[in-house]
Amino acid sequence: MTDGKETHSLAEPRERLWQALGECDETRAVAIVRGALGTAGHAPAAAGHGQAPDHTPATAMGASAAERMRAAGERVLLELIAPTQERVGLAWAANDITVAQEHVATAISERCVAAVADATAPALAPAFAGTFVGRVLVSCVDGEWHSLPARLVSEVLRLRGWRVDYLGAQVPTEHLVAHARRTRAQAVLLSSSIPTLLPGAHNAISSCQGAGIPVLAGGAAFGPQGRYARLMQAEWAKDAPDAAALLGRHLKPSGAHAARLPDLDLPHLADQEYTMVRRTKPQLVKQTLADVEEDFPETRHYSEYQMERTVEDIDFIVGHLATALYVDDPDLFTRFIMWTADILAARDVPPRCLFPALDSLRNQLKDFPRAVAVLTTAHDLLMPPPAHPG
Ligand code: B12
Known part of the structure; x- marks a missing residue:
């Protein structure tokens, strides 16, 4: 990106913050955020906070310095901490970092937000004077x-x-x-x-x-x-x-x-499909697991941990199906299934292992036209394109 904000860019602190999160270095992360408040304060920000930096002590902070500080705080929250946290999510999804690393990174991001709140507090008082x-x-x-x-x-x-x-x-x-x-x-x-x-x-x-x-x-x-x-x-x-x-x-x-x-x-709820799927969720999950075990023999050699994750995945699938019926939007389910397929692929689990689960649910819910349509759409989307002859 090369808009006005990026030229006084937070790209560099963003990269350094990412490194600090990766190294679980809370102190460095907070220092980067504090430093970035200065950088962001220098930027010709879109909201019209564009003057030269001001080093007036906080207690005597004038209105324009306070305004710049608040604008800098907002930029650091939304253009430094938030995107870095989104990157944490992408790295977790791609299996590049562990769940524990993601937890550490999030805890550090929370401290970074607190650091912004602390640093900008003096800029709130003069502007709003208690009102x-x-x-x-x-x-x-x-x-x-x-x-x-x-x-x-x-x-x-x-x-x-x-x-x-x-x-x-x-x-x-x-x-x-x-x-x-x-x-x-x-x-x-x-x-x-x-x-x-x-x-x-x-x-x-x-x-x-x-x-x-x-x-x-x-x-x-x-x-x-x-x-x-x-x-x-x-x-x-x-x-x-x-x-x-x-x-x-x-x-x-x-x-x-x-x-x-x-x-x-939501008038479509009158067909009771959502209510039925939600009410019978435990049975649906149990039967789906049994069908998956039958169709996908690898699961018989799963460890206890792998088995627990499989049950969790099936539970999540049924939960998303119910929600797609609730809002009457098959896209909600297909987005989720494509996301799950990516998550599985990144962990060397072939996305085709989702077919037995989708087929089992379609069979169990064959009397529910909206559910069948949602499951069929997802199934077809997951299907690899036919190989071209020659
Ligand atoms: C950290 C994290 C966690 C932490 C949360 C800790 C915490 N204190 O917040 C923990 C470990 C608890 C967690 C748990 C789970 N997580 Co999680 N998590 C994340 C992660 C990496 C970051 C979240 C975050 O802070 N994002 C940063 C902010 C900036 O992004 P944002 O959400 O888009 O918010 C902005 C806007 O949307 C908007 N906004 C948000 N809320 C509001 C509200 C209002 C009123 C307004 C106006 C605007 C607004 O403003 C925000 C700031 O700009 C995300 C990845 C990601 N991309 O977000 C996954 C993510 C959200 N998690 C995910 C999942 C799957 C889970 C779990 C189901 C995992 C599991 N199997 O247990 C559980 C669910 C727990 C639950 N019931 O909520 C998935 C969700 C995917 C999906 N299809 O639904 C994601 C997207 C990860 C991924 N890449 O796949 N997670």
Whole structure:
């Protein structure tokens, strides 16, 4: 990339941060982030924070120096820490790093975010002098462990003058709504990365809206361009700056959505396919495992660990199938199956081992036309193209 931001680039600190994460070097990672705050502050940033650097002591920080510091903080969060963390995900998917290395990297990234918050704190006081633009709640949906994306969103909103109640990972919906009511939050910002959590997210959305609180959703679970958020009558933003812009305008008054049962947003649920698949999930997983063992004899020699992973994979497959039925979108399932095939291939497991699982489910669910269509689409996509004769 060679836009204005990249010329005063964070590319170099990004590479160094990546190395520090790889070496599990927390101290160096934090030092890189602190250094980058200076670099980012020098950049002719898109948001109009482009003046020369200012070394005024924090206590006497003028308005423009504070503004530059906040802009630098935002750049470091979104252009240094976030992409490096995404790279961690890609390296894990490609089997280039272990689960333990991924955990270390994430823990260090969390410290890096905290370092940005510490360093930019003096720049908040002069600008907002105890008054906030408003108060919002940022939280992960129930069952969601990916708290770092929500944390990044929270910190950016703070830098833009919002008072943020950050609730972190896997928050039960009733506690989320109770806290939002108690604190009179102007909006609830919901984060989710894992699509199988969408039915729960929908419940959280309709519960908040029922309590009169607008909801803004974000994160990979909500699908390309937030298509599932919209299906669930929530606003959607692709990232924190977009969220800030939406909050600054006017979020749809929640009265527009009134209290409702989430099912009413999704008339296709009347066919009961989702409910049946979700209810019978344990039996579906058990039968699929038995069929896979029969069709794929290698599994008989699997270690206990490999067997556990296989059960986990089948459970995830059925979970994604149920969710695709919930949102009535076969793409949700096919995206997941192609992702699984890549993950398996990177671990030398042939993606063809997914066929017995897909076939078993198609057979078990043969009376459910939507499920059969979803499974058939995924099966056909996975099929290697026919070899050309000669
Ligand atoms: C770290 C990590 C974990 C950590 C999370 C720890 C933590 N404290 O966050 C742990 C180890 C717990 C974990 C667990 C799992 N993970 Co994980 N994880 C990741 C990883 C590597 C980084 C997450 C992250 O911080 N991303 C960085 C941020 C910047 O990216 P982001 O999510 O896109 O967020 C930005 C925007 O989307 C937006 N945004 C996000 N939320 C919101 C909310 C609002 C309101 C708004 C406006 C915007 C917004 O703003 C953010 C900042 O710019 C990702 C890889 C990745 N690409 O993200 C995988 C990833 C998300 N994980 C994945 C998986 C599969 C899992 C597990 C299922 C693994 C397993 N078998 O157990 C579990 C699921 C646990 C659960 N129930 O949640 C997959 C998901 C794939 C899929 N098809 O669903 C990914 C993509 C890895 C991969 N490359 O395949 N994981």
